[in-house]
Amino acid sequence: MTVAVRVIPCLDVDAGRVVKGVNFENLQDAGDPVELADRYDRQGADELTFLDVTASSAGRETTYDVVGRTAEHVFIPLTVGGGVRTVDDVDRLLRAGADKVGINTGAIARPEVIAEIADRFGSQVLVLSADVRRSQHGNFEVTTHGGLKSTDLDAIEWCARAAELGVGEILLNSMDADGTKDGFDLELIRAVRAEVTVPIVASGGAGRVEDFVEAVDAGADAVLAASVFHFGELTIRDVKDALRAAGHEVR
Amino acid sequence: MSSRIVVFDYGSGNVRSVVRMLERVGADVTLTADRQAALDADGLYVPGVGAFHACMVGLRDAGGPQIIAERLRVGRPVLGVCVGFQVLFDGSTEPTSIRPVTSGLGYFSGTVERLDAPVVPHMGWSLLSPAAGSRLLAGVEDQRFYFVHSYAAAQLLDSRVAGNPLVTTAQHGASFVAAVEDGPLTGTQFHPEKSGDAGAHLVQNWLRTL
Secondary structure, three states: OOOOOEEEEEEEEEOOEEEEEEOOEEEEEEEOHHHHHHHHHHHOOOOEEEEEOOOOHHHHHHHHHHHHHHHHHOOOOEEEEOOOOOHHHHHHHHHHOOOEEEEOHHHHHOOHHHHHHHHHHOHHHEEEEEEEEEOOOOOEEEEEOOOOEEEEEEHHHHHHHHHHHOOOEEEEEEOOOOOOOOOOOHHHHHHHHOOOOOOEEEEOOOOOHHHHHHHHHOOOOEEEEOHHHHOOOOOHHHHHHHHHHOOOOOO | OOOEEEEEOOOOOOHHHHHHHHHHOOOEEEEEOOHHHHHHOOEEEEOOOOOHHHHHHHHHHOOHHHHHHHHHHOOOOEEEEOHHHHOOEEEEOOOOOOOOOEEOOOOEEEEEEEOOOOOOOEEEEEOOEOOOOOOOOOOOOOOOEEEEEOEEEOOOOEEOOOOOOEEEEEEEOEEEEEEEEEOOEEEEOOOHHHOHHHHHHHHHHHHHOO
8 A cells, every 4th residue: 555656747838838859959849738638637647747948938927827727627736847936936836726846947046945935835845856967977967947058966966955955856857868768767766766755756768668667666756758648659558557567556 | 506615715725726626526615714704604625735833823813723613613514634634633743943843723632743654745646544434435435545745643542523533544654644534524634636536526525414
């Protein structure tokens, strides 16, 4: 009787449309976010994650609208990330219909904001979204701005620090694996698992159902994917069947 | 006629999701902290997201403890969810900067403590061990519900409401209290409003008891 492994479709939203690229580039249109959210809910998704990848304020307004319309008729948890800098940003997303909020660049710029948000809304509302890649020095480093900028932060140390400051979950996205369909970065998952006790959502690289099983075996509590679901290569059910067959509990 | 439900709006919680779920199952819903409306409603839904102490402060500022007490005195149903459930216990050890234990409303005897498990928060869908005779879980006894919490009551020692509590448990590491039904007072540690079809069924079960 343990908590079920969560299978989470991720919708990268740009100006009101779902987009998907490879290694964060060459974005392609993948559909209407509200329609997709509805479809994934009916397929048995355990949560939904919206990542707002727009830079413009007009695009942000559109995302609030998308979140609101989704929350009107989808009754599973919604996590929304992108552009979160302050307690007020979190407040606004929660009011729009988000249940959890992802933070990335805003937390790197000012780590104290993690504690400020956790004090007001509780840790369980805050997800650290970490975009990680392997550096030329052989370690994992954190990147910002959708992978465009590197930081000097060691990814494993950053995840541990963010957990201490009060994030309730880590969305661990491998930039190297993102969109490749070659499998999750298992070494990265194991390294973070060894350092934190908050739940880990593995992201980046899902291609085959076996990839999801390996990510959970490596220590992930939830698995997230985008293009394999958007383009109909796999269904939520396919992934859950494989997890169940491997002895993991699913809903 | 559909049941008139007040979702108590005291500055805590994902109230929009709660209102939408109640509307989905056909309730006549009002989101308010108005005392008279909260007293008159067929059912009072007390949400709660955030830290225990912050929720208690918000609830007190809105006159929540008196409203709940008055309703229970005349047998009118109240449903507390997540931290809105936890505040019904004696207190919580969730830390604040000023005190080690925060007092709750004391309807359920027991203390809300940090979960003892390898991974905390407990975040996701878990099975329940339903209390025998549970009306709340009728028809969804074998379903998973959505939890998001780091604290819970390990056990319920006694209830000071009707005195005949039905206790449903769940497990995350150790066993903890997942739901209590005692006369007019009901509480769930999980979030029915985020538990999809199973959650909708449970909310309907609660409406039927009003």
